[in-house]
Amino acid sequence: MASFKPSHILVFGATGNIGKYIVNRLITAKPPFPQISIFTSANTVSTKAELLNKWKAAGVSVVVGDIKDSTEIKNAYQGIDTAISCLGRGALQYQFELIKQADASESVRWFFPSEYGTDPEHNPSSANEKPHTFKRAVRKMFAEEIKNLKPTYLVVGPYIEMWVPKDSVSGFDIQKREATLLEDGEQPIGFTAMDDVGKGVVAALQRPEVSVGKALKIASFTKSSNQVLAEFEKQLGEKFNVTYVPLEDVKSVEKKFWDEGNPLAVVAALRRIWVTGGAVYDKLDNEALGLDGQLQTLEEAVRNRIDGKPF
């Protein structure tokens, strides 16, 4: 597949947090991809009409159906050679059937499972991390069962847009000039801007010789929490009130959330994983994908947060 050129791409989860960025970058790719379709639900068609109309005007075809219906998926795959899943965590269990149907189809050859997060195979302890369960199972399925389809996994760091705002574990309150950071704030983290995830997918599609069958790793910039804080303080010209939370406290909160069945447990787990080196890699694929110098800098990312740029 080293010289494979995607001719008809189908995107699942297109209007979600990261799907939007990926589709927007697919639409504006140069040279253009010949055909782009999205598969979405009737509900999304009615609730996100403006976005879908914009995409239709740009040449995107919209297939309406239910990702849980195998027949509809089978029909949607006709003539598709490349599928990109951007399904959210709440729908990751449906990917197995999407992949099975793609493998059985006559035309689909390349599949990007919904990853766009930290590497679920980062180190031996990754196997025990609950947020990685479905992503690891998908990788296993490709390794052991799938015959006619090649995967590409795009591994990225925390989205800087989502990492900055304060949640129940850590983050920044820009208005109040407050920051809650984990440990001593010195651990490096490979952050990714959401738009850069879109660029990463396009770069991978344009370079099958680099990307087919691989878990690619990209980061916009690798910085510590303290460096992010220092950039906020520099741009705003004011000091923040900073609280440092020990890792043991994060683990206690995470355990409490898991015990309660609170969905914030995933957030706590990921914040813990990120601050203990889970989003730092010996080698990134930025250069191999032609992305060096193309991705957002810390300065730009912080400026966007201060300006309240929507994402």
Ligand SMILES: NC(=O)c1ccc[n+]([C@@H]2O[C@H](COP(=O)([O-])OP(=O)(O)OC[C@H]3O[C@@H](n4cnc5c(N)ncnc54)[C@H](OP(=O)(O)O)[C@@H]3O)[C@@H](O)[C@H]2O)c1
């Ligand atoms: N690195 C990070 O910081 C970070 C942050 C967030 C997410 N992620 C990762 O990015 C990937 C996508 O996450 P996301 O936040 O973009 O997803 P999302 O916005 O929650 O959902 C994406 C799309 O999935 C479809 N979907 C969701 N729930 C569904 C359901 N129950 N039934 C059918 N379809 C459903 C919808 O598709 P339609 O658009 O067709 O309606 C939705 O727009 C995940 O793998 C997630 O782990 C990474």
